[in-house]
Amino acid sequence: MSAPQSMSTAPAHDATLDVARIRAEFPILSQKIHGKRLVYLDNAASVQKPQSVLDAITDCYSRYYANIHRGVYLLSERSTTAYEGAREKVRAFLNAASAQEIIFTRGTTESINLVASSFGGSTLQAGDEILITGMEHHSNIVPWQLLCQRTGAALKVVPFTDAGELLLDEYQRLLDSGRVKLVAFVHVSNALGTINPAKTLIDLAHARDVPVLVDGAQAVAHLPVDMQALDCDFYAFSSHKIYGPSGVGVLYGKQALLEAMPPYQGGGDMIRLVTFEKTDYADLPNKFEAGTPNIAGVIGLGAALDWLNALGLAAVAAHEHALLEYATAQLSAIPGLHIMGTARNKAALVAFTLRGAHPHDIGTILDREGIAIRAGHHCAQPVMQRYGVPATARASFAAYNTRDEVDALVTALWKVKELFE
Amino acid sequence: MSDLRDLYQEVILDHNKRPRNFRILPEPTHKADGVNPLCGDRVSVFLDIQDGIIKDIAFQGAGCAISSASASLMTETLKGKPVAEVDHLFDAFHDVVTTDCACPKGLGKLGVLAGVRDYPSRVKCATLAWHAVRAALQQRQQPVATE
Numbered sequence: 001m002s003a004p005q006s007m008s009t010a011p012a013h014d015a016t017l018d019v020a021r022i023r024a025e026f027p028i029l030s031q032k033i034h035g036k037r038l039v040y041l042d043n044a045a046s047v048q049k050p051q052s053v054l055d056a057i058t059d060c061y062s063r064y065y066a067n068i069h070r071g072v073y074l075l076s077e078r079s080t081t082a083y084e085g086a087r088e089k090v091r092a093f094l095n096a097a098s099a100q101e102i103i104f105t106r107g108t109t110e111s112i113n114l115v116a117s118s119f120g121g122s123t124l125q126a127g128d129e130i131l132i133t134g135m136e137h138h139s140n141i142v143p144w145q146l147l148c149q150r151t152g153a154a155l156k157v158v159p160f161t162d163a164g165e166l167l168l169d170e171y172q173r174l175l176d177s178g179r180v181k182l183v184a185f186v187h188v189s190n191a192l193g194t195i196n197p198a199k200t201l202i203d204l205a206h207a208r209d210v211p212v213l214v215d216g217a218q219a220v221a222h223l224p225v226d227m228q229a230l231d232c233d234f235y236a237f238s239s240h241k242i243y244g245p246s247g248v249g250v251l252y253g254k255q256a257l258l259e260a261m262p263p264y265q266g267g268g269d270m271i272r273l274v275t276f277e278k279t280d281y282a283d284l285p286n287k288f289e290a291g292t293p294n295i296a297g298v299i300g301l302g303a304a305l306d307w308l309n310a311l312g313l314a315a316v317a318a319h320e321h322a323l324l325e326y327a328t329a330q331l332s333a334i335p336g337l338h339i340m341g342t343a344r345n346k347a348a349l350v351a352f353t354l355r356g357a358h359p360h361d362i363g364t365i366l367d368r369e370g371i372a373i374r375a376g377h378h379c380a381q382p383v384m385q386r387y388g389v390p391a392t393a394r395a396s397f398a399a400y401n402t403r404d405e406v407d408a409l410v411t412a413l414w415k416v417k418e419l420f421e
Numbered sequence: 422m423s424d425l426r427d428l429y430q431e432v433i434l435d436h437n438k439r440p441r442n443f444r445i446l447p448e449p450t451h452k453a454d455g456v457n458p459l460c461g462d463r464v465s466v467f468l469d470i471q472d473g474i475i476k477d478i479a480f481q482g483a484g485c486a487i488s489s490a491s492a493s494l495m496t497e498t499l500k501g502k503p504v505a506e507v508d509h510l511f512d513a514f515h516d517v518v519t520t521d522c523a524c525p526k527g528l529g530k531l532g533v534l535a536g537v538r539d540y541p542s543r544v545k546c547a548t549l550a551w552h553a554v555r556a557a558l559q560q561r562q563q564p565v566a567t568e
Contacts, residue, residue: 356438358485360460361429364540368425377461390461390483419429420437420486 036370044396056303086302100284108217111236111251116143126152164192164341187219191380192341244304248297320348349396359393369412428536436490454564455553492550
C-alpha cells in the first residue's frame, strides 16, 4: 500500500488506535524494570520494534540471506529482491518520484555527512554561506562546520523565539545576503518538539535558488511527509526512530542533484568499471552505496514502514497529539516544573526542568519507577545554551504509549519533588 | 523509595542544596575544569597549595545532585591534606563507588556516596570533581573529560 501523503489525503483509517493491540505486538514492552511495569518514554531517542520487524529480520537471516546484487544464485536473487523491495517501500512512504532517489545509509547522521561531503564539498567555496537553525541536533551542525573548515564557507544560524518557533523574518534576512548556497534545517526539533514550517522554509530558499536539506529524524514516524509536495532537495531520516532496526538510514535526494554529485565513499557495488587508471561509477542509487549494506536492516525498515502504513500515520499522529495535550496539562500542574518548547505546532515530546532537581537525578529516580526518559542536552547543546540550562528531562511518545503512562510519569515526578524539596 | 534513599542519602541531599566551598579562589595556585560530555555537567576546581599541603580548595559548576555533593564532600576531605595523598584518596574513592569495599577512614563522609555503585551510569557524576583536581595538580590547560 502507498503511504499517506498528507493529513487530508490519508486513507480512511479509524482515527483511534487500538493501543492495547499495538502494545501486544512489542515484546519488549511487557517486561518489568526494577519490579515496576516498563513505561518507555524515550521514543525521540529510539523507538521500540514490533514483532513483524523482528520477524522480517529473522526471516531474512534464517531463510534467504545472501549478499545482494552480484549473486547469480537463488538466495542472492531473493535477498536482492527483498532489499530493493524495501527501497520501493521507502520511495512510496516518502512519495519520492523515483526509487533511484532513495539512498540507504547508516542513519540520519551519515545521510547529512554524505550531502555535506559530496554536494557541499563539490559546490561550496570561500565566502559562501550555509544556513541552519538554532534548534539543530549536533548531527546537523557539525558536518557543516567541518565543511566550512574545508571550504572557507561560513555557517549562519536562524534564531528562534522563547516558545521555540523560528523567526521567519530573520530567516528571510539571512537568505537575502545572496551568499547562502545551502539551507539545512530540522523538520521536528528533538529538544523542543517544534514542528518547523518546512514547506515555507523550502519555498523561501528556492525563491533564491538555494537548495534545502531537511533533517527528518524526528518527523517521519509522527507526521506524513511527501517529497514531491515539500519539494525539498534532500531529506534524511533514521530507521531506528520509525520502528525499524538501528544502523540503517535513508537519504532522499533529487535525482538531478544526486547524479551531479561525486561519490561519497569508494568501494564495491558503486562502480561500473574499474581499472588502475580510471573508474566509472555506477548509476543511482548504487553510486552512493559502496560496500555490502545492512541488508537485513534495510529489509527490517521495509517491514516497519508496512507496519506503520497499516496503522495509518494520520491516526498515529492524532493519538500522539492527544497524549501531548494530556501530558502538557498534567505536567504543567506540577509546581516548579517548567516546560521548554511551547511552539503552537509541536510533536509529541515534552522537555522540562523541575526546580531543585537536576535532570539526571530525575532520570535515575524515574528509572527506579520503571520509567525510561532522557536526561541531558539531547545532542543539542546550543538549544540548552539558548535557554541557559545545562540539561533538560524529556518524555517523548510513540504509537504504543497511553494516558496511564503519562499518569505514572506524573506520580513519579511528585516523588522526585518529595526527595528534593 | 527505600533503595533510592540508599543513593540519595540525607548528607548528599544536604550537600547538593548547600554545597560547601562553593566559591572561586581569587588567586589559586592550581585550577582546572572538568566536563562530562555525556550530560554536559561542568565543574571548576581551585586549589591553594603551600609547601605540598592543600591549604584551601573550592569549586564552581552546575551538575546533578551526585556530582555536586561529591564535589562538595571532596573539598571537605581534601582541605589540609598533603598533595601526595590525592592520588591514593582518588583510588580509594573510586573503589568505594565501583566495588563492594568498605570506605577507608581517610575519605571522611565520602562513604555516603557508596550507593552510586548500584547505578553504574552515575559513577562519572561522582568522580567528575576528582578528575578535575587531578588535572589541576598536573597543570593541564585543557578541560579534563570523564569520557
